[in-house]
Amino acid sequence: MARLQTQQLNVSIVGKQVCTDLSLTIESGQCWGLLGPNGIGKTTLLHTLAGLRPVDSGEIYLNEHNISTMSRREAAMVLGMLFQADNDPFPGTVLDTALIGRHPYLNALQWEGHEDIQRAKTALNDVDLADMSQRTLATLSGGERRRLSVATLLTQDPAIMLLDEPTSHLDLHHQILLLDLLTTRVHQQNKAMLTVLHDINLAGRYCDHLLLLFGNGETLAGTQADVLNELNLRKLYGHPVKKVEADGQAVYIPE
């Protein structure tokens, strides 16, 4: 099933073209990586795909429904987004923050039930925050706060996950733990994900498909085998990259 589909999508920001006539299909069970240099429009593209900013032209479909016909709440039951940064102007606990993920499923006057709380606790457990559920946000480190945002997304449990640099602030162990967790979800539960990554080797390890943003609207989408090579990466980042083999796996190192 096509989880996320675009047709002839044009997106621009402050006069800069992010993608031109992008037609992309992300099927269930696929993990896509979104690569590109700083300021090329990766976040803008993710926000557009989530329906959070208008398209210049073209169509976006979530689970084969046109996003322009869906309410914000309907979209939030299908698609979830991990933002680049988190903003907590007011105090709150870890568990309450994870529970926010149940928001689209509850009616205006409905309170979270036992099952919602259970989902949040499971998600906290999955990201290694189980023993911190009553801590306040101000006491969390950057990496712990990041994992909490992932837990909120897992509590929301959408079929399509858009992730903006999920590994930022995370130590090596938790980068692997988190990407293992997310990609396993995608494969086992037939979800789909599109994630911005700056680490080519994590993209190589976890993403079966890649979307590259070159700037000026030029994009390249395809399977990892077709897209990930020295030539494309050099063009993408404007920096020479060398491929080496380690334990039978391709690793890219900057020259």
Next chain:
Amino acid sequence: MIPPRWLLPALVLLGIASLAFALAVGSVDVSPGQVWASLTTNTTGLERTVVMELRWPRAASAFATGGMLALAGALLQVLLRNPLADPYILGISGGAAVGALLTMLLGLGGFWLTGSAFAGALLAMLLVFSIAHGRGSWTPTRLLLTGVVVAFGWGAVISFILAIAPEQNLHGMLFWLMGDLSHASRPYLNLSILVIGTLICLPMARNLNVMVRGDLPAAALGVPVSSLRWQIYVLASLLTAVAVTIAGSVGFIGLVVPHMLRLISGSDHRILLPASVLLGGALLVLADTLARTVIAPNQLPVGVLTAMLGVPLFLYLLRKGQTS
């Protein structure tokens, strides 16, 4: 942190206690039994007149005003995503004050005073909204800056009026500016506005919990952000307009009550909004009762008392929150 299941019942009791205190205390001695009799039976006599015609309208209006200010403060803190926001930060009280002081300058009172204060508040609300909206987007920072600058403008007009006002008007003007409930009337109307305002807010409460995390994250979780913003702005502004119309610009309650509750019980607006109404109401009733009794037969402006009660209480909670 106090769990919600204790907080709300405790605040209901506090509200009732504050009203009972307000009805029983004053220059005429009324025993608790006489207060009860005045409330429940149709007796006649001095005690009943004092309780039902002097103290009750004032206490009930104080409760309504305090509740509205605290509720408006909690809403604006979400709208501006800033814990330091209060109902007056966008200049609504400034507009009301200019309206009220102008009528005092012209020697008018009663209906004219109330009407022009309310009209001034509405004018201020529309002014800030139309300037902040402009073309382009409506960010909290832009709204906040517009409101604060417009409030300064109102402040200048207020100072101008005070400077040119004849001496005999100054006392009344200063009392109005500091907040004064001695002219409060129509208790049932005021209380109904508070109840209606609260009932409209409660279904929004969980949306507000999500909205404090930012517009985009809230939208991604299904919150209709732009329509919710409008609703919050209009609702908070109207509540503030009504409150300043009843009692002038009573300071401190709208800023500190919601913030205090966030410190002791967290930021779940489903609890925070009703709790703010109850605590704001109770605090203003207590402050007003003290305002009319501590230097009786003279009265103090209630705004002086709200700050005198609130500042130490708030600092204590802040300190306790840091150490725990």
